Amino acid sequence: MYELMAPREPAGEGPRPAHVAIIMDGNGRWAESRGLPRLAGHKRGAERVREIVESCPDLGITHLTLFAFSTENWKRPASEVLGLFRLFRRYIKKEGARLVAEGARVRFIGGRERLEADLQALMGGLEAQTLDNDRLHLTVAINYGGRDEILRATRRIAEAVRAGTLAADEVTPETIEAHLDTAGLPDPDLILRTSGEYRVSGFLPWQSAYSEFAFVDARWPDFTAEMFAAQVRGFGRRERRFGAVAG
Ligand code: IPE
Numbered sequence: 001m002y003e004l005m006a007p008r009e010p011a012g013e014g015p016r017p018a019h020v021a022i023i024m025d026g027n028g029r030w031a032e033s034r035g036l037p038r039l040a041g042h043k044r045g046a047e048r049v050r051e052i053v054e055s056c057p058d059l060g061i062t063h064l065t066l067f068a069f070s071t072e073n074w075k076r077p078a079s080e081v082l083g084l085f086r087l088f089r090r091y092i093k094k095e096g097a098r099l100v101a102e103g104a105r106v107r108f109i110g111g112r113e114r115l116e117a118d119l120q121a122l123m124g125g126l127e128a129q130t131l132d133n134d135r136l137h138l139t140v141a142i143n144y145g146g147r148d149e150i151l152r153a154t155r156r157i158a159e160a161v162r163a164g165t166l167a168a169d170e171v172t173p174e175t176i177e178a179h180l181d182t183a184g185l186p187d188p189d190l191i192l193r194t195s196g197e198y199r200v201s202g203f204l205p206w207q208s209a210y211s212e213f214a215f216v217d218a219r220w221p222d223f224t225a226e227m228f229a230a231q232v233r234g235f236g237r238r239e240r241r242f243g244a245v246a247g
């Protein structure tokens, strides 16, 4: 009762998250609950991305990072994995021109070696085409896992130490950041996961040290720009302390 009577915060109050990262989860359950194949959910999910991307500038979001495929998702049936990669190709081909026109800078994070050469070429092509854009920094995580990212960074740092171009005691947090896939990107202010799961599944472990988290029950294919805006407003009501005292 008390909660119902509490005054509601006016919309748009408080700071806005500049960088939002989203774990787009729940495509499979969305499809299964409708008696559809899981891939139908992934297709719907891919279609949802445009509306969320397009809503960012008005919400004051300059960086959007999307988790599309994890290093653990290879464990799924081959048909689902193949279908997902078909969707990624289609997304890049179909949305690429629009993203260029809208001034988005697109980056991909995650290990690329395991991806088919033609997909790697599509990804590299879109990155090159959008290099000078800065209206929205859109980062898509494909074959991304936080442990894998830190492992790859550590190996490269170790190589530099072995080659004598870096001293072990010169390794700083900045050195590590510079070797992560997200080098040059700010840390996420808000990490949002759809579909009612309360876990991070390997997403951005280094970068999320002081991120705020939001979990919503809606499955990704049902997640609307209005729901997104509500979460962004909710962020403004939080108090971030970064280990210091309030004030
Ligand atoms: C998210 O939806 C997309 C990927 C992980 C590729 P899921 O496919 O995980 O959907 P659920 O969690 O099984 O419902």
Ligand code: IPE
Pocket: 023, 024, 025, 026, 067, 068, 069, 070, 073, 197, 199, 201
């Ligand atoms: C996380 O979702 C990865 C993506 C959304 C791409 P999963 O569905 O793979 O995560 P778990 O298996 O529920 O932890």
Ligand code: MG
Pocket: 025, 026, 027
């Ligand atoms: Mg899932």
